[in-house]
Amino acid sequence: MMKQLLLVALLIVGGLSAAAGKDSITISGYFRYLTDRDSVTLRVYDYYHTSYNLNAEKIYQAKVKGNSFIFHIPQKGVPQYVDLILPNGTEDSTRNLTLYSYLLTDGDSIHYSDRIKDHFAGKRAEKWRIRNQLEKIYIFYASKASQFEGHSIKSTFSASIMDTLLLRQLALIELYKNTLSRQTYDLLKADAVASTIAAKLTSLSYMNAYNKNAVEDFHDSGITDSLLSSLSRNKEMLYSHDYYSAILGSFKILCFSKKQTFEIQNCYNYIRENFSFQVAEKAITGLLYDNRNRSSDISEIIPEALSWTKDENFKRILSNLQQTRLKGASAKNFELPDPKGKIVKLSDLRGKVLVMDFWYTGCGGCAGLAPKLVKIKKQLSNKDVIFVSISADKSKEIWLKSIKQGIYTDKSNTNLLAEGLRYNHPVLKDYSVTGFPTLILIDKQGKIMNNPVDPGKDEGKSLISIVKQGLAE
CATH class of the missing domain: 3.40.30.10 (Glutaredoxin)
Incomplete structure (x- = not known):
């Protein structure tokens, strides 16, 4: 019976993909709890998206018809990331079916459904299945690490749990290596490293707020930094949704471990010294955009960053910051x-x-x-x-x-x-x-x-x- 349902789903996705033409990516879904009164939201992120840069995302909505929905997304020639936001329903009360930061590549035709084992079917759906399994591993280990937040004698143990989490995730990705393109394989690895660094930083921040002495004995094994460095010259990292934030997070963890205050100029120097290509441009754009309210701290950095940034999208973001938020800029009329x-x-x-x-x-x-x-x-x-x-x-x-x-x-x-x-x-x-x-x-x-x-x-x-x-x- 399950094989029959899977075959039906694949046929549906294949038909939808053909109908959409060769120039679009198809994301479709079927959930029994959805009704014709519902709508599904898809948020699509371009590669130059950073955490607060809303101009680098597009939002689509699809009306549900007969428990089903479908999106046709333009191909970009480069990877994109999406959030697929489903409405809450009676069957959704105990589990979250919304997907965040899932990778899309040109030619994808993915079907998401509660009638399919592991929820995903269609062309190149394996990366979504893997991503979903990575999330489950993350949730399991993150819950263990959270038990030790606020206890200084356990801070290193909490970090070691996060390292174990990462190793488990990397082992899973390695298991499917031969079924993935090299680009998808690298991006899944990068996003796993980024999520682990983010978890460590969140844990350290919480411990520091809870107990100022909580990070006194913190010691990081260096696994995440080593992997971050090994990926640093891979140009595919430009397209990772979270690799740039992993760079910023890694520097903040370094500040914690050395008991130093986070300074924007020092972080800027760290990125310039350790990363290259457009990856550095993206990380520095994210750094400056995230700290745009600290105009006195970034006013001298932005012109320097603009002088060597080559990517037109990052130059546009930095120029806009310079024109709208720095001291001396002309306020836009309204x-x-x-x-x-x-x-x-x-x-x-x-x-x-x-x-x-x-x-x-x-x-x-x-x-x-x-x-x-x-x-x-x-x-x-x-x-x-x-x-x-x-x-x-x-x-x-x-x-x-x-x-x-x-x-x-x-x-x-x-x-x-x-x-x-x-x-x-x-x-x-x-x-x-x-x-x-x-x-x-x-x-x-x-x-x-x-x-x-x-x-x-x-x-x-x-x-x-x-x-x-x-x-x-």
């Missing part, structure tokens, strides 16, 4: 409605120092920041300082209700709405807003000022100091 429907332009506010915060209803961090900004506003008490509060709420009704409640913003602020599109709204893109809350300061000439320290960490002293400096200029 036109947004206030609660009464009046359009407010940034140019209308020229001559004032602006404290601009981005938020949305339901954002816990935004609710935490709002009362701190109220206190700072009272401390400054200056008519030449305007607090501009830009909401990314989905609707005007939600926004107006939140203004009235005063949880996320103050009624006396210049409240504006960037409605409906969230991160894809032109204003949020212009200011590289990919997280909430985001604070941006603009001087009287319409230039970006330095980013302040989180007001929750220094009681607003940094923000007040920068604003006063702007008033004096």
Whole structure:
């Protein structure tokens, strides 16, 4: 019976692939709990995607018909990664059927179903089966390692569990080596190394927060660093979804082990010295983009990085950072409605120092920041300082209700709405807003000022100091 179901699935996938033509990748699925009221989301990442760079991803949606869905994705000539997000259902309450960071290559035609053993069938589906098994190994060992977080005498043991996890994953990949292309084999290895480094870093960060002495005896076997280094000159690493973050994570672990503070300049130097090709370009782009709120720390690094970066996509990302978030950059003009429907332009506010915060209803961090900004506003008490509060709420009704409640913003602020599109709204893109809350300061000439320290960490002293400096200029 199982063989018959598998044959049917393969025939379905084959037919769908033929219908889609030779220029697309097909991802289809069948789950008994899905209904015609449901839709499935597919998030596709280009190779130049870094953790917060939303311009390097595309989102597709497919309506479910008869428990089934299908996507046709354009081929790119290079590997892509996808998140396949299924809606929750009654049969999904005890297991998560959503897939994150699964590799796609040109020519793939993959079917995902609860009627198939191991869930996957179709052309080149073996890499998804392997990826799924790697996740199960990860979950098993990560749960063991988490038992020792916060206990200094166990920190090295926790790291050794992670090393065992990695060796088990690599053994599984090796088992299927002859069924995979060399490119897929290398990328699966890279992503396994990256997930282990991320797990070690998370464990160390937790232990350090829980007990400052928890990492005193930490000793890393060096297995992950050795594998990271062995892959460093493999140009395929450019296409790995997580290899660049493994580079950054490895440096942060090094800082932990040496009891050093993480410094962006030192990390930049580490990448330049140890990695080459576009892999280094991607890692440094990720480093600078992830730390875009630390404008004073990256202002001198970005021009240098631009001078030797060759990949046009990474150059574009770095140039955009330089133009939107660094001190002295011209703030992009916008036109947004206030609660009464009046359009407010940034140019209308020229001559004032602006404290601009981005938020949305339901954002816990935004609710935490709002009362701190109220206190700072009272401390400054200056008519030449305007607090501009830009909401990314989905609707005007939600926004107006939140203004009235005063949880996320103050009624006396210049409240504006960037409605409906969230991160894809032109204003949020212009200011590289990919997280909430985001604070941006603009001087009287319409230039970006330095980013302040989180007001929750220094009681607003940094923000007040920068604003006063702007008033004096």
